[in-house]
Amino acid sequence: MSESLFMKLTEEPVKEIDRLIIEQIKSPIELLNQACYHLITAGGKRIRPRLMTLITGLISPKDIYNENILSLAAAVEILHTATLMHDDVIDEGLMRRGIPSTNSAFGNKVAVLGGDYLFTKAYNATIKTTDARISRTFSDALTTLVQGELTQMSNTANLEVTEESYFKTIYSKTSVLFEITTKIPGLVLNCSDAEIESLAKYGRNIGYAFQIADDILDYTSDSSVLGKNIGRDIEEKKITLPLIYTIHNRQGISPETVYAAINGNDIDAIIRLINETGAISECDRVADRLIKEAIEAISIFNDSEYRQALGELAYASYKRKY
């Protein structure tokens, strides 16, 4: 992926955004710096900052280093990091980005307070813009994110999850943050409402594809790739798209057969059923449609290398192996 156009176009701006992240979260409390830098410098792919840079280039290449946008890109990444920190407390996650999670390295106290601290720092950056639409967009997104986590918790052990409620959950969990990432440059650069909605749609769909890819990896990768155990979702009865398509298949396999495998935590049987029903291919088809719609949405902007890179990124969001 390192030679792709979207990595090349975003390399320098992301360095600047990384500098701003470190600057914005710096605290007089050494323990807080250690805990926050631990996770934030652990080499995430900075997919959201890259996306914000490319969208800015799509709208107006001369604004790639617009200070407001760079600062808000840092804020989105800080917000994302805050949610990861609290997620790991909640899920008792031990590893993150190949290193010990904040809670396992510094304890739950520091991880809870560290996440709170990062939330306040993300807000600080949005308040600085003095554009109430942007603070509001951020604040609403965070409300949606938190509600999404709780919806997912409430849905655990509910085998009757539909495709529709799955998409609603992953909207809250993942898409909403991609959506504000792609909307914000449109707000800062005063795009029309129609343009902002197109940018939002691009981000939303990329978020869906990204999350579906993640949910597929639970059934197709080995644990060393993701640093989490295969089958954990099944143990928790977390029903994601591959399982939904396995349950509602067109091969005449009864839902009860699939439920029995899930309820019995029979991972081998589940993997076999996923393969027999072609559920992964069905996920591929849906993701492909979402990606094409995303690319179509931004075709109202002039063609440019940024638009090409966003096309590439759209496909890469689903093919990712990290």
Add this chain to the structure above:
Amino acid sequence: MSESLFMKLTEEPVKEIDRLIIEQIKSPIELLNQACYHLITAGGKRIRPRLMTLITGLISPKDIYNENILSLAAAVEILHTATLMHDDVIDEGLMRRGIPSTNSAFGNKVAVLGGDYLFTKAYNATIKTTDARISRTFSDALTTLVQGELTQMSNTANLEVTEESYFKTIYSKTSVLFEITTKIPGLVLNCSDAEIESLAKYGRNIGYAFQIADDILDYTSDSSVLGKNIGRDIEEKKITLPLIYTIHNRQGISPETVYAAINGNDIDAIIRLINETGAISECDRVADRLIKEAIEAISIFNDSEYRQALGELAYASYKRKY
């Protein structure tokens, strides 16, 4: 306390603020409502909303029901509740306000996410005001609060805590939220900088007195009053003002004698040393000075029943038995 002037003057506005709190935090997720209402309706004294009402009356009695101020009073109480929810996760607190804490009633996951949710709702209210000074005041206060918690953690087991660093810690932990509570009506009602600083000083000092009273209660009340164990602070080597004055006493008792009692978790010896050194009387003198300064600070406003009530409240903040 139920017949005091400050309770009487704030009774009706607080009902309205309570209504706004419920309205502002309402979520489509039933589990979230249950968890948030559980703590917020458990009968806290609403000291911050009352304070904000009285300060508003001090500045301009006709603005008691100013919509912005009522909404921000709700936000301050929501923010306070969020910090309690996370504090109980961090300290593994089992009881709060005489009922099971959010974490013990709903689990850590819900308590972490519930606190996050309440933070976003508090911010939402501040963003609505479209006054960047207010959002900024809120955001900075929350940063200070979180840093304060972490400073306290870093200082645990440090017996050399000075009076100065104690006041710095309780500023972050308690005073800062009182300070913004008393500043906000001044900001909304366009007071002069000097008036705003006087209001801030009143709030700050009340916060100090409030926290000192809390720290004294650890050594003078029985566990049923506070629902937490006496001696817990000592086990954690949390050095608060009564102990600082015991260590640095004028009775010729050596610091080493006190350190030995602390290090040995010898609660009886510590209580005896606190009594012999007159440390509690010294706390009383300091609190009395802080309260008088608070009352002096707001004497630049016209005398009124609100100013009298604020005088009452200043003394009550230290005498509280709840």
